Amino acid sequence: MRPSRFALYLLLAAGTALVSPAQATDLRALYSVPQEQWPAPIVAPGNQVTPLAALPENATHTESADPGTSSLLKARRELGKSLFFDPVLSGSGQHACASCHDPDLGWADGRRFSFGHNRQQGQLNSPTILNAGYLKELFWDGRAISLEEQAAASITNPIEMAGNPPEIIERLQAIEAYRQLFEKAFGDPEVDFDRITAAIAGFVRQRTTTATRFDRFMRGDQSALNDQELQGLHLFRTKGRCMNCHNGALLTDGKYHHLGTAFYEVGNYTGRYSVTKKNEDFSAFRTAPLRNVAVTAPYMHNGLLADLDHVLAAYNMGWWQNQPTELGRQDPRFAQLSPLIQPLNLDQQELQALKAFLLTLGRGAPYTTPTELPR
Structure with missing residues (x-):
């Protein structure tokens, strides 16, 4: 069952706090070395993920x-x-x-x-x-x-x-x-x-964004992320478990997962199954790249979540397992929540740090003026 907006907002009701100077110093030290020496990402056992990376500067x-x-x-x-x-x-x-x-x-x-x-x-x-x-x-x-x-x-x-x-x-x-x-x-x-x-x-x-602050940081510019954003990067890789699905240069695994956004018999609910006809792909949708996520609301395959606060709240609560309709109970394909999802128990300060990091992934490409149409 989809939770109400009010329920999601309750998860965000606490105040914000800044990362402490001691935390900031420790994180700078942890992330000032080559990526292979960074803290190991927290991912599900057996889940192989691609390290984060800047996009190639040339397309x-x-x-x-x-x-x-x-x-x-x-x-x-x-x-x-x-x-x-x-x-x-x-x-x-x-x-x-x-x-x-x-x-x-x-x-x-x-x-x-x-x-x-x-x-x-x-x-x-x-x-x-x-x-x-x-x-x-x-x-x-x-x-x-x-x-x-x-x-x-x-x-x-x-x-x-x-x-x-x-x-x-x-x-x-x-x-x-x-x-x-x-x-x-x-x-x-x-x-x-x-x-x-x-x-x-x-x-x-040619519509690429290869010079975001995240890209600059990944290319070695330590000043590209402030303390809160750096904490968000750390949470993204560790406690937030985001790298289970959002990894590599595009911050996507390119795979298909069922979260709780697809409801049986509602809209387009078949997902990847419509291509593969495999039961395990029923109601599974492509992991969206996170680049420029700040300017592409609403989110999910059906625009279910209006803003980044709603998205973070949904992941923090561990999403939800949809209850089957009577027809769904009889359908062996009925989708189960991805096993990669679990409650995160992030506090409000951590949620805000994660959001701050996501905002470093780009705010759109340089403006493109529509051309005068040939006539």
Whole structure:
């Protein structure tokens, strides 16, 4: 059963306190050495986790083009930018990629559920596209394995953009400015759907945040985190048990877990099962990367939690095991709470330190001005 907002707020009712000078000195000493000498992370027995890391400062690792086409990449990204902001790709001509991934809103949309074609409401929260080029699987259920595949799926989804590829191609071919952009990007003016998704993917791959204060700290700048934030990092790795699922440079294990956010027969509740058809994946959703988490509220696959205080309170209480409906009792797939979750017993000062650390993971990319649409 979902707890009330009031119950969650009760967990946060205590006052805050600052980390003591002695604690701060000890933590500075602990974390001023190479990471392999840091205190060992607290994780479940047998759970192998990837050490935290800064993102590569250059995003070239995300490009899929061969050396022979490298001179066209800049033009391809510029084309992708125009297409990303252009509603011409949608069935109605009124809905663009940027409608759900707004640069003013952390490249998400700030809603629990996005509106798509003909104001249809989806059943999943729109994730940010920031750093999406580093992911191996996309969407909450991981059904896409590349940004190109993700772009095609969203454009053609009848609830999202409801675009029809032949109609989109015809519209773009009728615009001289677009034919010129395709020629610059691909060497000839041909417009096809694979080129459209490749250009959008190229633009999205460049939406990265590689110079956050967390990245600076991981590259050796000890001054990048203040005392409270450093305590939050320590708690993240130890008592908070966060590294069980949030590790590596993206702060995600790239896996799928059931927490308590999916309710049987409510909205999209099947999760990863819809891709794998494995019972253990029923109601399991992808671990969200924590980068830029400060600007991507609301949280969880269905936007269930409104802010970071609610998120931290839910993890602190150990989430909850959903009670099965009558149908759920008869379904062998009925999801059990991930065994990686357990009550944390963090006090208010520790919760605030954890939150302070999360805020160092980025507040969005430098502002991107939407391009003037080719017409």
